[in-house]
Amino acid sequence: MHEREADELGLRYLYRRLDLDVMGQPATAVGDVLAAARLVGYDGLNVTHPCKQLVLPHLDELSPDAEALGAVNTVVFRDGRAVGHNTDWSGFARAFDRGLPDAALDRVVLLGAGGAGAAVAHALLTLGTRRLTIVDVDAARAGELAGALGDRFGADRATGAAPATLDATLREADGLVHATPTGMAAHPGLPVDAALLRPDLWVADIVYRPLETELVRTARRLGCRVLDGGGMAVFQAVDAFRLFTGVEPDAERMLAHFTELVAGPGPDVRIS
Ligand SMILES: NC(=O)c1ccc[n+]([C@@H]2O[C@H](COP(=O)([O-])OP(=O)(O)OC[C@H]3O[C@@H](n4cnc5c(N)ncnc54)[C@H](O)[C@@H]3O)[C@@H](O)[C@H]2O)c1
Numbered sequence: 001m002h003e004r005e006a007d008e009l010g011l012r013y014l015y016r017r018l019d020l021d022v023m024g025q026p027a028t029a030v031g032d033v034l035a036a037a038r039l040v041g042y043d044g045l046n047v048t049h050p051c052k053q054l055v056l057p058h059l060d061e062l063s064p065d066a067e068a069l070g071a072v073n074t075v076v077f078r079d080g081r082a083v084g085h086n087t088d089w090s091g092f093a094r095a096f097d098r099g100l101p102d103a104a105l106d107r108v109v110l111l112g113a114g115g116a117g118a119a120v121a122h123a124l125l126t127l128g129t130r131r132l133t134i135v136d137v138d139a140a141r142a143g144e145l146a147g148a149l150g151d152r153f154g155a156d157r158a159t160g161a162a163p164a165t166l167d168a169t170l171r172e173a174d175g176l177v178h179a180t181p182t183g184m185a186a187h188p189g190l191p192v193d194a195a196l197l198r199p200d201l202w203v204a205d206i207v208y209r210p211l212e213t214e215l216v217r218t219a220r221r222l223g224c225r226v227l228d229g230g231g232m233a234v235f236q237a238v239d240a241f242r243l244f245t246g247v248e249p250d251a252e253r254m255l256a257h258f259t260e261l262v263a264g265p266g267p268d269v270r271i272s
């Protein structure tokens with residue numbers, strides 16, 4: 001997606017996957033990878049699960065958003081310094097704005113309080129969600145995230161809740177955002193009971209492989225307004241591309257490329 005957009009813009013741009021599993025390295029080796037990338041002259045890196053927090057001590061500076069979120073998915077090397085940014089939250093916010101404009105934001109339920117869930121929660125509150133209920137099988141994690149958001153946005157804006165309360169909370173909600181791994185090719189299934197989906201509930205899934213998750217398919221069939229995870233994946237890349245190059249990419253063109261890419265076979269992961 002990055003390379004194709006750069007080709008369109010006439011930029012010379014190499015985007016390489018450095019996969020710790022393929023390298024036989026633990027997640028804690030992210031600092032070594034960062035140092036190696038800096039040494040050999042990369043302009044920056046995207047960082048993904050499970051390294052978005054582990055990378056923090058290896059950075060010289062954080063953008064205000066990355067600092068607030070305590071997570072980095074984009075590192076830019078500039079003037080000898082490694083600067084961490086978070087484009088997951090801005091990517092979700094833009095995708096949401098584009099895909100579900102005018103969606104009611106009075107009461108929203110977020111399922112999943114992990115790294116991506118934290119970025120989505122920041123975006124939802126920034127977009128104006130009045131009351132956000134965060135549900136996670138790890139109820140303590142949901143509570144911690146709600147507490148951190150409360151410090152930034154106001155104590156009454158976010159609440160952590162256990163899965164047992166999901167039915168009651170969803171019945172009163174305007175929208176549901178799903179941010180757990182359920183629905184990915186490796187974790188198929190529906191994260192909530194289909195009986196809880198009703199036509200006046202909007203549903204956003206952030207899983208994007210496949211784009212048409214069981215949740216997206218079921219919610220659409222039941223008449224809900226639906227947003228799939230593709231927009232977030234693309235717009236986080238749009239914001240990262242701008243940070244790496246200083247050039248504004250064509251977001252709609254990247255979205256079209258991405259849709260083509262996810263429809264094809266998965267990447268061939270090999271390092272030689
Ligand atoms: N669209 C995008 O750009 C984008 C970006 C990052 C991640 N993602 C997607 O988001 C998913 C989550 O990523 P992450 O990095 O936050 O993972 P993570 O492992 O950090 O967090 C997942 C959270 O979900 C919770 N959980 C798991 N099953 C649950 C269930 N049945 N009910 C309630 N909570 C449950 C876990 O306890 C955990 O807190 C990924 O699997 C990926 O598909 C999408």
Ligand SMILES: O=C(O)[C@]1(O)C[C@@H](O)[C@@H](O)[C@H](O)C1
Pocket residue numbers: 046047048049073074088233236237240
């Ligand atoms: O793991 C993913 O799904 C990501 O989309 C991969 C990578 O592009 C990162 O920049 C994103 O934060 C997360």
